[in-house]
Amino acid sequence: MPLxxxxxxxxxxxxGLSPERHALLSIGAVxxxxxxxxxxxxxxxxxxxxQAAMAVNGLDLNLSSSDDVFPEYAVQELCDWLAQEHPCRxxxxxxxxxxxxxxxMAAAEPAGLRDALCARLSRRAIDLHSxxxxxxxxQGMDLAATGFSTDDIYRRIGFEPEARPHNAMYGARxxxxxxxxxxxxxxxxxxxxxxxxxx
Numbered sequence: 001m002p003l004x005x006x007x008x009x010x011x012x013x014x015x016g017l018s019p020e021r022h023a024l025l026s027i028g029a030v031x032x033x034x035x036x037x038x039x040x041x042x043x044x045x046x047x048x049x050x051q052a053a054m055a056v057n058g059l060d061l062n063l064s065s066s067d068d069v070f071p072e073y074a075v076q077e078l079c080d081w082l083a084q085e086h087p088c089r090x091x092x093x094x095x096x097x098x099x100x101x102x103x104x105m106a107a108a109e110p111a112g113l114r115d116a117l118c119a120r121l122s123r124r125a126i127d128l129h130s131x132x133x134x135x136x137x138x139q140g141m142d143l144a145a146t147g148f149s150t151d152d153i154y155r156r157i158g159f160e161p162e163a164r165p166h167n168a169m170y171g172a173r174x175x176x177x178x179x180x181x182x183x184x185x186x187x188x189x190x191x192x193x194x195x196x197x198x199x
Contacts, residue, residue, distance in 0.1 A: 003032040003183050007126075008082065008090045011171035012100040013057040015043070016050035019106035023047035024071040025059050027078055027104075028168030030176045037081045038169040039074040040067070041107075058165020072111035075104055079113070082120045089122045093179055095150055095171070097125035128175055129153065135182050157181055 010029045016022030023044045029037040043061045054061075069077070082090055094100055101121075108117045132153045136143045143152060151161035154174075158181070162174055 001183055003180060004091065005032055006086045006088055006090050007032040007179075008092045009094050009172045009176040009179065010078075010092050010097065010100050010104075010121075011094055011168045011175060012103050013059060013166060013168045013171075014053060014103055015061075016048060016053045017099075018048075019102040021048045022050060022053070022103075024074070024103045024107045025057065025061075026168040027074050028170070028172035029078060029081070030172045031085060032176075033085065035081075035085060036169065036173075037078060039069065039077055040065070041071045041074050042068045044071065056164065056166050058167075071107035072113060075108045075113055075117060076111075078104075079116045079120045090120060091122050091124065091126065093126035093128060093131075093175070095128045095175055097127055101125060126179075128178060131179070131182050132157065135185060138185070154178065 008029055008031045010027065012024060012028075013026040014022050014024055024041055025043065026040045027037070040059070042064060049061070092100075104117060104121075105114065108114050129148065129150070133143055133148070136153075136156065141156065143156065154161050157178055159174065159178060162171055
């Protein structure tokens with residue numbers, strides 16, 4: 001079945017795992033209709049840097065371009081971009097979307113953008129891992145038995161693992177393609193509880 005037009009994949013790159021301690025560095029998003037959004041953020045000097053996270057995303061905090069904006073402006077631009085296509089709330093998906101939501105909200109709240117973000121994104125998100133888990137069960141596979149890594153999911157579905165260093169735009173594109181593949185399977189292979197609450 002085709003993905004709904006108000007479905008969007010959002011991927012964030014960050015300086016670590018904690019929205020409270022680490023910084024939002026970039027946002028990539030792709031809608032079901034193919035529109036794309038990408039923004040790199042200026043580093044918030046009050047935040048910490050996890051070197052392991054930086055090795056994954058490959059961003060150089062010493063390099064910035066004239067297009068880079070503070071994280072709160074990036075979130076506002078994301079909200080405005082989403083509003084251009086649909087005035088309603090979007091269902092968003094991703095690889096652990098609660099992680100991305102946490103960083104978007106951490107950037108939005110101090111700037112008074114919480115309501116704007118909540119008006120654009122539904123408080124429900126579709127987790128790619130959950131969807132892949134139910135798909136695998138329908139195919140007679142138990143991905144949890146093998147560690148259930150993202151790279152394992154990608155390989156089983158027929159995709160190469162995401163290249164390193166990661167890029168939020170490339171990540172969002174890849175995740176959208178995998179959502180399309182999983183959505184193409186018969187409806188009975190997808191379980192209702194693949195939808196997880198977000199905040």
